[in-house]
Amino acid sequence: MRFSRVLRTGALVAAVGLTLAACGQPNSEEDANKSLVQRAEDNGALTIGVKIDQPGLGLKKPNGSYEGFDVDVAKYVAKELGVEEGDIEFVETPSAQRENMIQKGDVDMIVATYSITPERDKAVDFAGPYFLAHQDLLVREGDNSIQGAEDLNKNKKLCSVKGSTSAQNVRDDFAPNAQLQEYGGYSECLTGVENKAIDAMTTDDTILAGYAAQQPGKFKLVGAELSNENYGIGLRQGDSEGKQALDEAIQKMIDSGEWKKAAQKHFGPAGYEVPEPPTVGEVVE
Structure with missing residues (x-):
């Protein structure tokens, strides 16, 4: 890992x-x-x-x-x-x-x-x-085009937050060809996913779970353990x-x-x- x-x-x-x-x-x-x-x-x-x-x-x-x-x-x-x-x-x-x-x-x-x-x-x-958390991906409910990190390289728009380890992991490791957008806050990323301006949002699974719980049925976690976050x-x-x-x-x-x-x-x-x-x-x- x-x-x-x-x-x-x-x-x-x-x-x-x-x-x-x-x-x-x-x-x-x-x-x-x-x-x-x-x-x-x-x-x-x-x-x-x-x-x-x-x-x-x-x-x-x-x-x-x-x-x-x-x-x-x-x-x-x-x-x-x-x-x-x-x-x-x-x-x-x-x-x-x-x-x-x-x-x-x-x-x-x-x-x-x-x-x-x-x-x-x-x-x-x-x-x-x-x-100990793990980096994951959040997508719209019903969107099955992203099953794992490798799918992000298929011209997908990905959002993370400026200064986060999640953004650096994307650039340096699991999806170097993804269209990475870095916003100032997680709420902005979530809005982008919701209105389809962004295909996926990435950060720690704990954070993604909190957002998904706020709007049941709108979003889902992919379940990829992309890194350990201590x-x-x-x-x-x-x-x-x-x-x-x-x-x-x-x-x-x-x-x-x-x-x-x-x-x-x-x-x-x-x-x-x-x-x-x-x-x-x-x-x-």
């Missing part, structure tokens, strides 16, 4: 600084260089990057709240760091901006279907993995204390049964068979 007149300006800057501190974002170089554990303890708050358009994983609801498996994982590990749900600020983290947002200190950590890869590991550190929690590179604390929190979630409970809650309705939890600290290639 494969694998964000002088006195008035000064007051505004001060207010912004206080707001960022309250949200758990670093407001000084000293704070930015603290471990995740220390920042959580000092600020009593965390800023966590998530996706906002992935049903079942990370979805922002009309009332402003967030739900999904990744969100549940984020809440659980934050609580293990001493931060309650009400003191978490969730921030959207587009795939192509994740490393930059961690490095700039815009977020304390990212829990957003963030696959652990050697390339990303050069820029940020990862805790976990906390889930979801990890991204954090600042070199933060060994933070990584260890997150690894321990993930393991506790698994051992307590809360991991399985959350996975079944968010993936079960789509008919997705929840796999066994991964081994923390072991990346499956």
